[in-house]
Amino acid sequence: MPQNEGLPHDDPRNAGFEEELGAVLRRTGDGFSAEGRRELVAGGLARGRRRLVRRRLAVTGGALALAAVGIGGAYGGSLLGPGGAATTTSVAAPKPTHSSGGSTTGTATPQKPVEAQIPVADIAAVLKANTPAGEWEIAGLDGRGQSVAGVYDDGDGRAAVSVGLYRAAGGEGGSSQVECPGKAYVPYDDCVTERLPNGARLMILRGYEYPDKREETKSWRAVLLTKDGFLVDASEYNAAAEKGSPVSRENPPFTPAQLKALVTADAWRPLLKQLPELPRVNAEPGTHRTPPQQVGDVVPTTLRSLLPKGLKVVEKGGDGEFGYVVVDDGEGKSLVQINVQWGMEGAAGDLFGSGDVTTLPDGRKVKLTRQPGEKGGAGVVWWTVDTMTPEGFRVVVSAFNTGAQHEDATRAEPALTMAQLKAIALNGRWQDRPAR
Numbered sequence: 001m002p003q004n005e006g007l008p009h010d011d012p013r014n015a016g017f018e019e020e021l022g023a024v025l026r027r028t029g030d031g032f033s034a035e036g037r038r039e040l041v042a043g044g045l046a047r048g049r050r051r052l053v054r055r056r057l058a059v060t061g062g063a064l065a066l067a068a069v070g071i072g073g074a075y076g077g078s079l080l081g082p083g084g085a086a087t088t089t090s091v092a093a094p095k096p097t098h099s100s101g102g103s104t105t106g107t108a109t110p111q112k113p114v115e116a117q118i119p120v121a122d123i124a125a126v127l128k129a130n131t132p133a134g135e136w137e138i139a140g141l142d143g144r145g146q147s148v149a150g151v152y153d154d155g156d157g158r159a160a161v162s163v164g165l166y167r168a169a170g171g172e173g174g175s176s177q178v179e180c181p182g183k184a185y186v187p188y189d190d191c192v193t194e195r196l197p198n199g200a201r202l203m204i205l206r207g208y209e210y211p212d213k214r215e216e217t218k219s220w221r222a223v224l225l226t227k228d229g230f231l232v233d234a235s236e237y238n239a240a241a242e243k244g245s246p247v248s249r250e251n252p253p254f255t256p257a258q259l260k261a262l263v264t265a266d267a268w269r270p271l272l273k274q275l276p277e278l279p280r281v282n283a284e285p286g287t288h289r290t291p292p293q294q295v296g297d298v299v300p301t302t303l304r305s306l307l308p309k310g311l312k313v314v315e316k317g318g319d320g321e322f323g324y325v326v327v328d329d330g331e332g333k334s335l336v337q338i339n340v341q342w343g344m345e346g347a348a349g350d351l352f353g354s355g356d357v358t359t360l361p362d363g364r365k366v367k368l369t370r371q372p373g374e375k376g377g378a379g380v381v382w383w384t385v386d387t388m389t390p391e392g393f394r395v396v397v398s399a400f401n402t403g404a405q406h407e408d409a410t411r412a413e414p415a416l417t418m419a420q421l422k423a424i425a426l427n428g429r430w431q432d433r434p435a436r
Contacts, residue, residue, distance in 0.1 A: 116146035116274065118145065118275075120143045122271060123145075123146075123148040124141060126163075126265060126268060127148060127262070129265075131254060132154060132253070132258065134152050134153055134155070136151070137150055146164060148163055149161070151241075156253070157253075158239075159236055159237055160236070160240055160241050161234070161253075161254075162235055163233065163235075163263075165231070165233075165268065166231040166275070167230060167277075168229045177225055177231060178224070179203065182317040183404060187406060187407075200227055204259055206218070206220045206256070207219055207220070209242060217243070218252055220236050220252045221235040224263040224264055230268075230272040233263075234259060238250065297319055299318060299320065299321060299323040299340050300317065300318040300323025300325075302429055303318075303336070304325055307325065307327065307416075312327060318338075321340045321341055324337035325337075328403075328415070332410030333410045334399060334401060335402060335405065336397070336399045336400075337398050338395065338398075341396075344388060345388075346392070352367050352386070356368045360426075363389065364387055364390075366425075368384070368422070369383070370382075373400060373402070373405050375405035377404070377409060378408040379401070381400065382405075383413075383416075383421060384397070384398040384421075385397050386425075387422075395426075396425065397425045399421055
């Protein structure tokens with residue numbers, strides 16, 4: 001998604017953000033079966049931190065922000081609609097018809113997913129049986145699907161609770177779903193991960209529905225990834241609704257231990273086995289060229305290798321086309337992030353049609369931007385160097401005068417100068433990175 005990551009998903013600023021880049025965070029995208037799983041891309045790092053922290057799951061009437069994005073952001077790229085239908089977020093930039101270095105593979109058309117037909121009453125029964133005694137209000141008990149949402153009341157205040165059952169792509173392909181997000185993008189109070197004796201992996205995150213408004217709704221989540229590739233995802237709030245409802249209690253009703261007991265309950269197994277197989281992707285003849293995509297951690301690793309001397313890396317992350325670091329030179333923390341993209345020539349007019357743009361002798365365009373931060377942190381400034389070759393290979397680097405955009409400025413300016421950001425963006429090593 002994703003630098004608009006961490007904004008409440010219903011924040012009006014997200015409209016332009018989603019159009020420009022598509023979304024934020026791939027880490028959960030990898031766990032699901034949608035193919036076009038990337039969320040933020042076109043507006044640049046400055047609006048395009050693709051494959052970043054994590055995705056959201058849309059489940060019966062409410063969006064469940066998966067842990068990394070979780071709680072007020074977006075976990076990654078793929079979405080599961082009500083009933084489990086997989087959808088994909090698209091890149092804001094026009095789809096390239098060709099890309100240097102890409103392979104002519106045709107267009108991949110995913111088959112329409114088959115929705116799960118698990119009785120909602122059965123899911124609700126497991127939910128009730130594995131939580132403390134209390135009053136439940138659950139609508140749609142006569143329906144079928146793969147999730148349930150309701151309101152729970154133990155006498156201390158009404159609370160929204162939901163559980164969804166999913167398949168992860170490729171066995172443990174959903175491992176990113178059970179990794180804690182970087183605090184540079186997703187603020188939270190606590191996040192723990194655990195590998196269980198049976199081989200399953202568990203993440204429990206205690207955060208907020210709106211991370212920049214911590215006095216409001218708390219959102220706690222537990223996600224279990226089984227050894228054979230199933231996901232059990234439970235979330236709870238300290239309000240009767242995920243959004244638009246006043247806080248009704250200090251904390252969500254279930255403790256981390258109780259959330260763990262819920263998602264690890266043996267009673268889920270018969271229901272998980274009722275989930276349909278993931279759809280196959282059929283390749284159809286065509287003339288479109290698929291741009292190469294970065295794999296692994298080469299982008300974040302290369303970013304770290306190109307940092308100026310004297311900077312201490314205090315946080316790092318990213319994968320694929322996206323990487324970030326939080327550095328400190330002794331004067332305060334500073335977030336630096338990069339996005340590397342192929343096949344962007346169709347967006348060149350929009351990206352470089354105005355502003356401080358120069359063209360180098362080799363045809364590369366370079367745009368420098370200085371602007372205020374947009375995530376709520378007081379005094380935050382955002383510097384960006386956006387570059388693109390005539391063939392559409394784009395590298396965009398941004399830096400902030402804070403370690404996290406949602407936090408107040410820690411210094412007057414970013415730790416890297418605009419000249420240093422430009423040197424990183426124009427470094428020839430980016431086009432040498434292995435890609436698929």
